[in-house]
Amino acid sequence: SAVISQKPSRDICQRGTSLTIQCQVDSQVTMMFWYRQQPGQSLTLIATANQGSEATYESGFVIDKFPISRPNLTFSTLTVSNMSPEDSSIYLCSAYGNEQFFGPGTRLTVL
Amino acid sequence: ELKVEQNPLFLSMQEGKNYTIYCNYSTTSDRLYWYRQDPGKSLESLFVLLSNGAVKQEGRLMASLDTKARLSTLHITAAVHDLSATYFCAGYSGTYKYIFGTGTRLKVLA
Numbered sequence: 001s002a003v004i005s006q007k008p009s010r011d012i013c014q015r016g017t018s019l020t021i022q023c024q025v026d027s028q029v030t031m032m033f034w035y036r037q038q039p040g041q042s043l044t045l046i047a048t049a050n051q052g053s054e055a056t057y058e059s060g061f062v063i064d065k066f067p068i069s070r071p072n073l074t075f076s077t078l079t080v081s082n083m084s085p086e087d088s089s090i091y092l093c094s095a096y097g098n099e100q101f102f103g104p105g106t107r108l109t110v111l
Numbered sequence: 112e113l114k115v116e117q118n119p120l121f122l123s124m125q126e127g128k129n130y131t132i133y134c135n136y137s138t139t140s141d142r143l144y145w146y147r148q149d150p151g152k153s154l155e156s157l158f159v160l161l162s163n164g165a166v167k168q169e170g171r172l173m174a175s176l177d178t179k180a181r182l183s184t185l186h187i188t189a190a191v192h193d194l195s196a197t198y199f200c201a202g203y204s205g206t207y208k209y210i211f212g213t214g215t216r217l218k219v220l221a
Contacts, residue, residue, distance in 0.1 A: 031206075042214050048206075048207075099144070099156060100156075101156065
């Protein structure tokens with residue numbers, strides 16, 4: 001199984017600012033994903049992070065708001081741009097090896 | 112488009128009792144996953160069900176899959192407090208994408 005780390009683990013940010021979340025996997029993986037989990041809710045897929053090309057976004061999510069990078073097979077970043085209180089959520093990175101594994105999450109609070 | 116629903120959303124049960132969580136999905140999904148999430152923690156993989164009729168057991172938890180009925184169940188036997196958590200099922204919608212159910216928040220009372 002893959003071990004996934006995320007930084008930061010939590011942050012409190014001001015409205016209108018941006019935060020970049022880093023995701024590191026301990027082995028090369030085929031696919032990486034970013035999910036959002038709003039308080040008390042299920043997980044919603046934001047996008048698939050494609051290595052060396054633009055991310056593939058799900059309906060309701062756009063690149064300008066959630067730019068994603070994946071420079072290699074073990075690392076990805078998600079930026080939450082121009083934040084508002086509605087962006088307060090847990091953001092989870094996941095990686096697919098033979099099944100999907102999840103990082104510990106980044107708990108974001110926007111004031 | 113694959114949609115996944117779970118019920119119940121909330122479950123409060125006494126220790127020692129049995130109960131079942133249901134996971135229905137809307138279109139073909141050739142595999143089904145169950146995860147556990149403790150408060151403030153990430154998701155822990157419990158079961159991967161890959162074929163019709165698959166049954167897997169780990170301790171007091173048993174998961175099954177009926178692809179014809181588009182139904183998976185997670186059965187809890189003789190619940191203990193340590194099983195208190197939120198349980199998610201997830202279907203596979205292709206290209207490695209998982210679609211998660213609404214989650215079932217389980218509380219086991221002593």
